[in-house]
Amino acid sequence: MGRIKTLLHEYKLIVSAFFIMAVVWGTFYSFGALFKPISLEFGWTRVMMSGANALAVLTIGWLGIVMGKLADRFGPRIILTFCGLSFGLGHLLLSQITALWQLYLLYGVMIALGTSGTYAPLVSTVARSFRQKTGLMIGIVISGVGVGTVAVPPLVTQLLSSYGWRTSVGIVGLLAALLLPLAAQFLKYPSQVAGLPQSGVVGDLNKTVPAARASFTGRKTRQFWTLCAISFCSGFNIQVAIVHFIPHATDVGLSAAAAASSLTIIGALGIAGRLATGFASDKLGPRLSVSANFILLSIALLWLLLASKPWMLYLFPVIFGFPYGGLTLTGALIAPALFGLRELGALLGFISVGYFIGAAIGPVMAGYIFDATGRYQGVFLICVLLAMAGLALTLSLKTSARRA
16 A cells, blocks of 8 residues: 555656646747747847846746755745746736836746746655656656647747737736646655655665765765866757757758758657666666766767768757757756755755856857857867866766765
């Protein structure tokens, strides 16, 4: 009977976490579909619209620390209920805006606040809840981001074409305000469920072993800053490729339609990369699984640097898609092995800031280098070097687990 109760708890947890990831990030990445309708109605430039997105990314990064720490203290259910309401109500209010500052406040702060409560609280909850197949379960939950990114934007686009942007955003907000808090009610640590033993995994970076708790004091160590640097390398390279591959591909001679279709390939393989990386982490350890992704990333970026003919660019999404997905698990897999579970939410929040800083700097630097030289080769070379640096830093991590 106890085993059945445990399995039921784990099933509800994974389904709910996956659903929240898919809905929140799929909706968040649909913002591009609102660019033209809103800018045409108000006469706002795309720079003005992009500023709201930049503010949202920074808000998500820094508030992720706060949400992770709050989840460590109060559990995921309360945090995700609050964030779900903020996300849904933010969209409802967004449908009524009349001024630019309202766009910045609602999308850049309120909706971003709701989004910030997903990654660290959900991943730390999964890490605390599974004694076996932890990496695979984390991979399944984070793959919700990929599934949502593929599935939600077309639905939002269809709503826009049928009802206009205000009604569409209002519908999205109402559904989110109802469904996200409901899904959050199934998010509990094992210790919060009567009759379930507290569980979780902290492991050696080459082999996972059970443990229950550890300390966050590691944030002041070389290991912590190394992990932040690894996250930065991932964010920098991934966003440069996502943002600038299509312009580069069309410059080389690939058709716009063929270049755009590459994003679908990258998205689909990214889901496979998350699942495979999580599975490999359970079998080989997180350090080796993350290192394999950096090797693939280095190969993909080197190929992009050397590709001089249109046909050569068809291969890039195939190689890049896998590490694009797998590297999003870096902190989620390695951090528990190094620092344990006790304050994992806060730790993941800190580490994700490294990713967001890299994601913010990379595309801007790429644009600057292209404007100055008329070519992307300089920034692609920087990306190759950063990918190799990420590999070296990952391999430099100590293999012993930290426990307390």
